[in-house]
Amino acid sequence: MASVATDVATNVRDKVARGGVADLRPLPRVLIDRGPNRSVYRMTGPDGPPSGAPVLLVPPLAAPALCFDLRRGCSLAEHLVEGGRRTYLVDYGSVAFSDRNLGIEHWVDEVLPRAIRKASDDAGGVPVHVVSWCLGGIFSVLTLSDQPDLPVASLTTVSAPFDYTAIPLVAPFRPLVEVTGGHILTPFYRMLGGAPSAVVSRVFRATGFEKEITKPLAILRNLNDRDFLAQIEAVDHFMSNMAAYPGRTFGQLYHRFFRANDLAEGAFALDGRTISLSKLDVPTLVVAGETDSIAPRRAVERLVGLLDHAPEVRFRVAPGGHLGVLTGRRARTTTWRHIDEFLDDHA
Numbered sequence: 315m316a317s318v319a320t321d322v323a324t325n326v327r328d329k330v331a332r333g334g335v336a337d338l339r340p341l342p343r344v345l346i347d348r349g350p351n352r353s354v355y356r357m358t359g360p361d362g363p364p365s366g367a368p369v370l371l372v373p374p375l376a377a378p379a380l381c382f383d384l385r386r387g388c389s390l391a392e393h394l395v396e397g398g399r400r401t402y403l404v405d406y407g408s409v410a411f412s413d414r415n416l417g418i419e420h421w422v423d424e425v426l427p428r429a430i431r432k433a434s435d436d437a438g439g440v441p442v443h444v445v446s447w448c449l450g451g452i453f454s455v456l457t458l459s460d461q462p463d464l465p466v467a468s469l470t471t472v473s474a475p476f477d478y479t480a481i482p483l484v485a486p487f488r489p490l491v492e493v494t495g496g497h498i499l500t501p502f503y504r505m506l507g508g509a510p511s512a513v514v515s516r517v518f519r520a521t522g523f524e525k526e527i528t529k530p531l532a533i534l535r536n537l538n539d540r541d542f543l544a545q546i547e548a549v550d551h552f553m554s555n556m557a558a559y560p561g562r563t564f565g566q567l568y569h570r571f572f573r574a575n576d577l578a579e580g581a582f583a584l585d586g587r588t589i590s591l592s593k594l595d596v597p598t599l600v601v602a603g604e605t606d607s608i609a610p611r612r613a614v615e616r617l618v619g620l621l622d623h624a625p626e627v628r629f630r631v632a633p634g635g636h637l638g639v640l641t642g643r644r645a646r647t648t649t650w651r652h653i654d655e656f657l658d659d660h661a
Contacts, residue, residue: 321538329543336544337386338551341395343403347432351413352425354432357383357391357401366398367467367661368437370430374449375421375563378555379405381447384641385548387541390445393650399657402433402442406557414561418453419585421563426457427464434465441467443657447640448473448609449567455617456582459594468660470599470653472640473606475613476620477578478571482610545643552637580620592622599628599656601649603639628656 328335343355344363356363371382371391382403383391394401406425433442444466446454451474458466475481529546536542559567570576576583580591598621602614611631621627632639632648639649 336547372446475609477616
């Protein structure tokens with residue numbers, strides 16, 4: 315009992331006097347390439363960059379790249395570096411009103427192929443293992459399906475939905491969208507040049523509305539649990555750093571993914587050509603979160619049936635919601651273990 319009281323006192327002191335208990339220092343990194351909406355970093359450890367097989371971390375739009383480096387002790391990037399893997403991170407930076415005309419093709423044709431090639435060149439010309447989350451997974455699948463000559467050894471997608479009819483969260487809005495011919499949101503994202511970061515953050519928080527409401531009580535109940543408190547702080551930090559969606563990209567996501575559900579059929583028309591997902595030809599790991607309301611298991615698992623020519627498609631379900639399955643406290647012994655095993659098998 316005395317130990318619990320001491321832990322509570324220490325944690326409260328640090329939250330009040332030091333502003334928190336989480337170690338939010340980013341992992342040391344070196345910029346190896348920069349271009350429009352693209353900064354590619356090589357992550358380093360205490361002894362410099364590891365020499366193992368290269369891994370490129372691909373975040374989604376709008377969510378900050380720190381999703382892969384949430385906090386010390388619960389950072390996938392840190393875990394990979396400590397495991398001896400040469401780890402790279404692509405960061406899209408902030409999205410401005412001037413970026414409103416950028417569409418999905420910008421990321422599929424320019425950003426990701428260049429990031430992959432730069433990471434491979436920096437690692438000595440060997441193929442990289444792409445590890446992606448959410449929309450980053452969708453963009454990675456489209457990129458590798460469209461450009462099979464890219465130097466990629468394997469692909470991992472975490473919480474990337476490919477069947478939008480399987481997302482209960484958006485189901486209530488479909489009748490309204492259909493009645494309006496899909497134009498209910500069009501005037502707003504065109505006027506604003508996209509989906510502003512404040513809106514993106516609020517929508518993301520709304521998906522965990524129940525947890526947001528009960529969070530103060532949960533904090534009080536766990537004042538002795540420093541790791542729990544640190545995770546809460548890190549997630550709040552993540553939420554406060556959301557970016558915007560460019561207008562054209564948001565329109566494509568809304569009309570092509572949400573309304574038409576194009577991805578579920580395994581083919582996607584983009585910039586004058588059709589990308590067939592069946593052309594993806596690298597081993598692929600698909601991970602879904604048990605309690606993910608943004609990308610439920612059925613929406614994520616749809617990808618497994620679309621990759622006809624991949625040498626291997628491995629599907630795993632791990633504890634956690636949309637962010638938690640990637641970098642929650644339980645992800646350290648579940649999702650990360652699945653990723654480690656998959657990378658080792660295809661090293």
